[in-house]
Each structure stands twice: as structure tokens, then as C-alpha cells.
Amino acid sequence: MAKVRTDDPRLQALRLGEQATAGQFIPRPDRRAAVARTLRRPQFWFGVTVLIPTLIWYWIFSFQPIFSAFWIAVHKYQVLAPSTSPFIGFDNFRYLWANPLFLVAVRNTLLWGVLAFTLTLPLALLLSVCLANVARGRNLYQFFIFLPVVVSLVAITLLFRMLMDPDIGQFNTILNALGLHSWTWLSDSSSALPTAVGIGVWKGIGGTVVLLTAGMLNIPAELQDAALVDGANEWQRFWKITLPLLSHTLVLVMVLLAIGSLQEFTLPQLLSTSGAGNSLYVLNILIYNEAFQNLRFGTATAAALLQFAFILVISMVQLKLIRPKWSY
């Protein structure tokens, strides 16, 4: 193998950004002059004044906390004297495993994620197919479907706790009026999780519907028309044209849904009642309680890192499995 001579003049010319074929030697521009020219540029100063504070902020409030999360997770964090925290390796993860509530939390989190996912996706697809195909009134329908998304989640939890009160709540009143038995809703450990997920789906589905509808309306009409000319019926058009062409949006929606539903805090925290027991105890509640009630910062952060790893894996798998390799 021929050795490349580093002092080859042609290479040097290339390094100077000149074409070797030009055959001319252009002297290397003076470094100091180049720096001086850059410093005189107004763009340079604009960029610097924008980027320097940005980087400082990101360091303090984003990068540094992420790094120290890994540090905290392997130390027995001393709240009063952090620098004296002893290194304990993976003991925090071991404590977590020994905590009986951890498995409960993992189970509830997974159950929440699966339920939310399987409820939201088909319902949202159905709603957005209707929205995209309805001849008139699309904006009006969309307005109302999106309404629960914009209002405060905390206010909604209060309203639903009241509506679902087992004795005087409006929901059971309606059930009784229809001749059905009252249901326990949030006040029983068997029904609390599905009910809470239902509230979450009711609140969040508007966002998914808007995304999917926008995706459907983006599909070029010629493709639908071509299928129509070929004699495809609505059912075939949905499965063979709409759904495959929607996959860019679908991937995004599915990843967002999975990430969101594995990180619930406000809903399970504010909807849990004494009757529900541990059935709404999800991972984020465990993290919050470990950190700010038991003051075990290390264990809390260890649990958060496990959650991070799990979410990462789930998103990667989703992206790998269903990411489309084409575009239209």
C-alpha cells in the first residue's frame, strides 16, 4: 500500500481549501486576520449573544442535572451535606427491588400504559377517519373534541372525583336512571385504574385526533382517487391507502402516547382515593414519595433512571418496528 506523503504539496493545497488542479499556490491566509474578520462580523456577535446564555442555561438546568442524576443514583445522598454522601454502588437499585411497592408501581405503570394505548389509538383513529371524511362541520367537531385538551388537568380531576362519587355522583345517578347498578368508579381497587385511565383518555384523545386528522388530510387526494377508480371500497381504501400512508404520523403518535402514558403523575396522584388502595400507585408517584416524603434522593433517582431506560427501549423498539422507509 502506497504511503501517503503528508508533505505532498497537492495535499497541502487541498488543506488550504484550494483545488489542487489549479496548480497555483495560494498563500495560507493569515490566521489572525481571519479571526479579526470573524470578530468584526455582526452575525458573529449576534450568534454569540444568543448562544452563550443558552449554553449556560442548558448546562445549569439540563445537562448538569442529568449528569448528577447518575451520580446521585449510586450514592447514599446526604441531604444536609451532599459532598459527604458515601458511594454505595448499585445498592439504591437493590433497595428499590426490596421495596414491595416498587413491583406494584411497575405493574400499575405498565397496566396504565397498555390500557391507555389500546383505548386511545383505535378510538382516535375512528374519530379522525370520521373527521377527515365528514363533508361538513369538521372544524366545529374538532373544536369540541379538542376542548378537554386545553383545560387544566388538576381542575378536571376534581370535577371527575365529584362526578364519580359513589353515593351522590352524577355518573351513578345516570346509571341508576338507566336502570343499571351503581359502579364503584375510583373508590374501589378493582375499578380505580381503568377509570383513571379512562379519564386520561377522555382528556388527551383530542390531541391524538388532531395529529391523525392532519396526517390524513395531508395524504395526496390522487392516491385515494386512483384507488377509487380501481374500484376499492372504503374499507380497502382505509387499510391499503390511508393507514400505510399515515405511518409517519402514526409512529409519532404512538411514541408520544407511550412516552406520555408511562410518565403519568398528576392523574393517578390526584384521583387516588382511600378505597383505591395502591391501585393507582405508579412509578412517578413512587419517585415523588421516595424523594420528598422519605427523603431518599438516591433511590428516587435510581427509579427514575430505570424508567428512563425503559422508555428509551420502548421508543426505540417502536421506531425500529414501524418506522416507514419511504416518503410520498
Place this chain on the structure above:
Amino acid sequence: MATTYPTALPPRRRSISLGQSLMHIFLFVWCVIAVAPFIWSFLASFKPFRELVSSQDLFPHTWTLNGYREIFNRAHFLTAVRNSIISAVSVTVATCFTSAAVGYVFAKYRFWGKEQLFTLLLATLMVPFAVVLVPLYITIYKIGLGNSLGGIIVTGFWSTFGIFLMRQFMETIPFELIDAARIDGASEWRIFFRIVLPLATAPLAALAIFSFLGNWDSYLWPLVVLNSPEKQTIPLILSGLRSLYWTRYDMWTAGSMLTVVPIMILYAFASKWFIRGIAMTGIKG
């Protein structure tokens, strides 16, 4: 030669297909499901407590503002409204400004390591908030912003999502426009404020709504940072009603409606921007 044109087309028969009506029925039913809890609660907030827990009627028999009076008198509600507005507005203004500026720099400037830096910023979106919850709490207390509104404002100054969104948009601004201004002798700040920002009104409006709602609604972080009652925001006060006034459903409805109705009024006037803010996250590509 007189040609006779048909004065009117024969009336087209509007065929109401089965599919269309099924879709309308389904959408209508869901709309009712989406709206009914608000209508019931709005009317219920004017019921006296005794009627609220006993009557099943939609409309109150006796109208009262007692729930509202109670929530203003007993809970620090006005303070909470003030705190919520201060934090949500300042975070929104800051986020819009920083996102536009950083997005502009990332879209239109060339510098060493730009793409790597951008990827690094985007990577922070992948990290769940729970991971940084404890370290961020420690940081906030270390810099002396614990138990103050500043602690929840400063963490919202920059938004990775906002930067991403604004960069996407700024890429579409033609270079010619910016260069023309440079030739005319405009400074970079002038270009940014006079040319780039006015062009970016639409995505900025959506980003502003997105960020305002997020902060108006934010629960976990304020819960961790703010302790004393006079520092709390609306969501904290509302969630506090659960334990402090756990049977006072009249106060619950009144408090919820005070939080929900202003946002709904805003939504009624600007629903396009609300929806666009969500739809923008799904821009194909």
C-alpha cells in the same frame, strides 16, 4: 341566433349517504361526551352545597355564588391566580423570545459544531422529567430560588421543543430577505426584530399558547418547589382542596370553573392557534 341557456341547473339531489350520517352521529356523540362534564359542572357551581349533593337536576333551583365566595375567602385563591399568571406569562414570553432567537441562529447561521450541538439539545427531550426532578430541586435550592416563583420560572426560560419548532420554521425564511436587509445596512438585531420575528408570528402564537397552557397546568414541579401557601399556583390550591375541604364540592366546582372558564373563553376565540400548536408537533418530515 338565439341560444337558450338553461336558467338554472336542475337541482342536484343531495343524497345523504349512510356512511356520512353514521360519521356525524359518532362525532356528535363524542362531542357530547367531551363537553357534558363541563356544562354540568358549570351549572353545578351555582348550586348551594345542599342542593349540589342531593339534587340530580341540571339547572340549579336556587342560584348562588356561595362556592365562589368561599373559595376566594378560605383558600388563597386570588394570590394563586396572581402567582399563576406571573409565572405562566413570564415563562411564555421568555420561551417565545429564546426559541425564536436560538431557532434563528440554528436555521440561518453556519458555525462549527452546529448540528452536533443541536442534536445534543434535542437529546434532552428524551430524558423523562423524573430523572432531573431531584437534581433540579437541589440546583434550585442551591441558587437560592427554592420556595419562590423564580424557581419555577427560571427552569422554563428555554424550551427545547420551542427551539426545534422555531428552527423548523426559520429554515423556510428565504436567505434573500435577510441578505437584502444586510445590504441595506440593518444590524443583526434589527433584522431579527423587524424581519424574522414578524414573519414568525404564526408559529410563535402557537408556541405561546402551548407554553402558556403547559405552565398554567403545571403541577409536579410547582408542588416540589413551592411550599408556603402564599407562593402556590392555582393547580396547587385546587389539589389542596381535596384534603383541606374534602367534602366541599361547591368549592371544588367553583375553583375548577375559575380555572377552566378563562381558558375556554380564550380557546373559543383562538381555537385555531390552540389546535395548530398541537398539530405542529406532527409536521411530516
